[in-house]
Amino acid sequence: MTDIFDKTPSKPSKEPGMIVFTICSRNFMGYAQALWESLKQHNPDVIFHVGLCDEVGDFDVLTHPFEIIQISELGISRWEEMVGRYDITELNTSLKPFLFLLLFSRYPGQPIFYIDPDILAFAPFREISNLLDDGANCVLTPHVNGPSEYAEMNDQQFLRYGVYNLGFCLLRATPEVRRVVSWWARRLETQCVVDLEHGLFVDQKWADLFPAYIDKTAILRHPGYNVAYWNLAQRLVGQDNNGDWTVNNEKLRFFHFSGNKIENENEFSRHTQIFTIDTIGDVKDILAIYRLAVERNGHAYYRGIPYAFNWGHEGRKNVHTPASMQADRQLNASHIPHLPLEFIADDAADNAREPLPAWAAQRRAVDQNIRKKAISGIEIEGFCAICNEARHFSDPGLLEHPQPSVWSQNFICNTCQTPSHTRAVAKLLAQTNAAPSARRIMTDHPALLTCNWLALKAEVIPFQEKATSIDVAVICDSLDEQDLAIKFTQAFTAIAAGGHILVSYPMPLDTQLKDTLRRLLKTVGFSEVRMAFYWSEKLCHFGDPQIILIGHKPAQTDKFLSPAVLHVPIDKYSDK
Incomplete structure (x- = not known):
């Protein structure tokens, strides 16, 4: 297990630069920094932003080696309504189209990557570079690449939660894409909710419409992207003779640790009963790498910073992120500030x-x-x-x-x-x-x-x-x-x-x-x-x-x- 002294330093790369953003609250900054660190290792020219879904208060926003974008910069006219309506999961995900629009204005015509903070990169995203070279305006990753009728996460589940996982999404800043993202932003002002009975799952279900609305939408079916508990039944993770991580004998590009509680070494994801620490095979070693990265990037400190808005919502249970998690994290947090390097x-x-x-x-x-x-x-x-x-x-x-x-x-x-x-x-x-x-x-x-x-x-x-x-x-x-x-x-x-x-x-x-x-x-x-x-x-x-x-x-x-x-x-x- 490596530490900060032993990790490979960033070096100039022939890979094209990436414009990337993630979204998190202050308590998740250790995750965001671990994501940035992994991206920079494989693409040193990455331009990284964090959309902060939280009050700034006395938070040391300028200490980070990347830009933190505050809510006040997004120009959301119905923000106070959204704060009163949404829980922490819904509010964080509702910011996604607004951040896309902000970055579209900064980088006209350029591809913009959104990546969830609970993701770690393991190799350059070469397949995406090829899709962009071919003119793709939108790149999505499906939850699964084939029928999964007998899996824990089966086909019917994806009809409820969404065909594509929005932990990753790439959109190019073109006029057509901007129009679609503006529509998406209007929808999420009021309809970024977990309401499966009415066909809504935060920002994600709306993306099922992107292939119909955006010309040159590419569906990336490479097994090394967006590997997570929902597709492990179809993806075999291991290492090749060079020690590189592979998925179905292809390069692992990034792993999505959705539902993981970093403090619990014996838990893989709270969203699955089938895939546990004892049944995930070599993924257990990947999880150890991830835990080390998040902890090294100040999680012991950031986890104790209270969230400024509604963790849950009156009358509704936050099934995705239980409030008990934050209560436990604040109780055991360190008071010593982190120094990002x-x-x-x-x-x-x-x-x-x-x-x-x-x-x-x-x-x-x-x-x-x-x-x-x-x-x-x-x-x-x-x-x-x-x-x-x-x-x-x-x-x-x-x-x-x-x-x-x-x-x-x-x-x-x-x-x-x-x-x-x-x-x-x-x-x-x-x-x-x-x-x-x-x-x-x-x-x-x-x-x-x-x-x-x-x-x-x-x-x-x-x-x-x-x-x-x-x-x-x-x-x-x-x-x-x-x-x-x-x-x-x-x-x-x-x-x-x-x-x-x-x-x-x-x-x-x-x-x-x-x-x-x-x-x-x-x-x-x-x-x-x-x-x-x-x-x-x-x-x-x-x-x-x-x-x-x-x-x-x-x-x-x-x-x-x-x-x-x-x-x-x-x-x-x-x-x-």
Whole structure:
């Protein structure tokens, strides 16, 4: 089972870019981030959006490495009526056509993907690319590809719930499609309900009409798309000789974990009695991958955020998403905010992670406001990853020099005195599955040596030249470039094969310095060097870019390190 250090980083791809959106409430953001992470792994050029079906409140919307679209941006004239009418399932699904219309206006003529947040991608969507090349304006996936009269989910069920599963839907932004989606949006203002007696099942039943209404609608029957409990009777999941996941000997493209309760390791889906954790075969391993991804992306924190609207509905039972699930999740949730990180491979261009202009502008506006407060001596409220408690933060440098050229990474916790870049490394360790299993962590920062929660997870020792069998080396207390060169070499010697080094620089990294540090790490012997970008108002990480460099020590290496490397100026490693 892999963790965040071991997963394959995103690299430039020849696959075409994708414009994707999902819809969720705040409590489901861990799922949305896991979906984005899986899509980006197989298509690094993905443009990802989350439609937030919730109140924003104090939710840290700008911390995420993708755009969060708020309800106020959708222009829904009957929104208050919909809030009073719908439960959480109905309200979330009712937003789908409105988000399509918004993105149609942003990306005229382009294909727009909708994908449910409880989905994980396992390979590029090549078959869809081929359909788009052939001119498809709409792509749908049927629940099943053949008669299922004897299955738990039989033919009659699909006549009630819909022929096509709307956990996935692709629509191209053409005038014809826009007219149909506008019609769909009008229907969902009042008729996005679970009312099987009258032929309605939220947004999904309406899609049965799409092939009749949209020219060039493609029905994607490839077994590797939208695999879920409703079609497992017809789809055999396994692995090929290369370790790739397959379905009926075709590539698995994405799996839909509908009805899964992530907290319960023994439950596959609450919507089926036939397919259980004991009867799903190799799907059990896929489920483990999914659970790990959602948990790694902050589910322990997000699950505790209350939903702002009607979970159920007076007089009607929410059969799809029981309210008891959220009550249990809130009871057992963590109070520690999550820090979303965006990982970029060493050979990816830095502009591959440039945020959308509006998103970048909003972050800069927050940065400027925080800077003004700090200059005025106002303490900033936030959460400290070292103290594991809400704390106050300040930037002493701003008080002494109100107009510094560098300020964004100097916010310290007023209790433990730990600076931003060190708190970020601590948060990364807390969020990875490597931290609990790592036997030894070596660090050059005293705050990590005395961090109580870290000491419970691993043996933490000070940076020392003769250390051995280190799992993770953390360097975040060095400004001198020559000192970094020495520590990189010491770390490579101390780290066990397969271990990692984390480097968090106490000042912003410009392109030249990033390149220098990356090349030095590789010269010493580290491979798969990547960057983790972060920003968070709740955790008091301001300014862009803020970066953690991550290097991997190969399992086998024949590199001989001369002691002379310790005395070569760092600029010798830069390109001239």
